[in-house]
Amino acid sequence: MQSYGGYARWIAGNKIKEIRKEKGISQVALAEKAGVSPVTLRNYENGKTLPSQNTINKIIEALELPENYIYNPDTVKTIGTILYGTSEEKLLLYFRQLNETGQGKVVDTARDLTKISDYRKD
Numbered sequence: 001m002q003s004y005g006g007y008a009r010w011i012a013g014n015k016i017k018e019i020r021k022e023k024g025i026s027q028v029a030l031a032e033k034a035g036v037s038p039v040t041l042r043n044y045e046n047g048k049t050l051p052s053q054n055t056i057n058k059i060i061e062a063l064e065l066p067e068n069y070i071y072n073p074d075t076v077k078t079i080g081t082i083l084y085g086t087s088e089e090k091l092l093l094y095f096r097q098l099n100e101t102g103q104g105k106v107v108d109t110a111r112d113l114t115k116i117s118d119y120r121k122d
Helices: 004-022 027-032 038-045 052-062 079-084 084-093 100-114
Strands: none
Touching: 004 027, 004 038, 027 038, 027 052
């Protein structure tokens, strides 16, 4: 599995490319609207670099999308969804939004749930 940075780059880039193509917008046109160079946009779409939050907001605006659309767990379709299933993918996306304390609570809760037979697979 990729590091979080690589994963985040992949999610953002894949979603930007997918929506741009659905809307029939060229990379050059979107780059111009978002205030970045076409090479920079290509790097985002290929997962080579992660846009800043400010740039993501400009891209979202240029694509006429709702705020937070790119990383919203309800709209993201990623390789993780294919490999792990939607519930696990959403859990990972929510988990990664938490600080260390919040992540610890998630791990503790998951461990506690595995001790309850009603929640176990076996």
